[in-house]
Amino acid sequence: MRIMDNMVPIKDRLFQRRVSLFSMSLQMVMAIALMLACAGTLLGGSVIAGELLSQEEMLAGQEEFVPISELPPEDRLPAAPLLIAAYSFVWVVLLVYLWSIWRRLTKLEKEFEDFTRTVSLRKTGPDG
């Protein structure tokens, strides 16, 4: 009997949750777009930097230092793999975290749909 009394607020609350879950999905799309925009800007910056600046210009502000290319071979370690590994790791962690939120959200949505169906069945009764 009480479930029938609570039906209207539950329906309202279900609707609010549905809207909230939908806007969360939109927010996730925004997060992906923001991350892609950051990556695009970085990539664009690299291309522009490569086109606009010659090697001499890139080293112009550093004449007081010993350029890495002039160091003896034993003092050099391959830096690019470490940099790429670090950069990739940042992306992997952020995307995995975003995926974990997505997964939890999908699970919640599914449970929510099941619950909505159960509540509707209880309201109408098994015979409709």
Place this chain on the structure above:
Amino acid sequence: MIAWAPYESTMGLVQKIFYFHVPSWMVMFLSVFICGVASIFVLFRRSYRADRIALAAAELAVVFGLIGLVTGPLWARKAWGVWWQWDARLTSALVLWTIFIAYLLLRRYGGPGSERLAAAVALFGMANVPFVYWSVNVWRTVHPKTTVVPSLGPGMSEAFWWCAGAFLCVYLLFLALRIRLEENRLEFESLHLTSED
């Protein structure tokens, strides 16, 4: 902008890890601070909203701390010749990260009432942040001091602050998402209980 930024004199290319290593720690400290402040409200006002914020912030502190803890050794391997040093900064940062792992484990497996115990752990974690930050100035360590960021040269400074801003935006978006996920989960649980009544 990272590609455009000048090469550092002694470390060369690998120094560019700096542009995401330092922002990740900055965001981690911010997250710890948010979690700590929210935990004060959980402990003294028993605020449910603050509890949701604290949980979301703790989870993100672990995520961004992990980025800092992994990118640091990749940089250190080239700069110092070793992956890890048990010095004051690195050890205290690792301890801070494990405190928030403990927080999440408590929340996950602590059972009813664990949120208040976890809030106390978060306060302890927040109290650790000044020690982690100042450790490089107080103790002898191979890690650079806190004066590096304010003394960045032109080119490096813009790239760094752009990256810090990007990390902050991503962090705030993740935080908002995580808080809303938790709100929806709790509301769903409440709906279940209401319907069972």
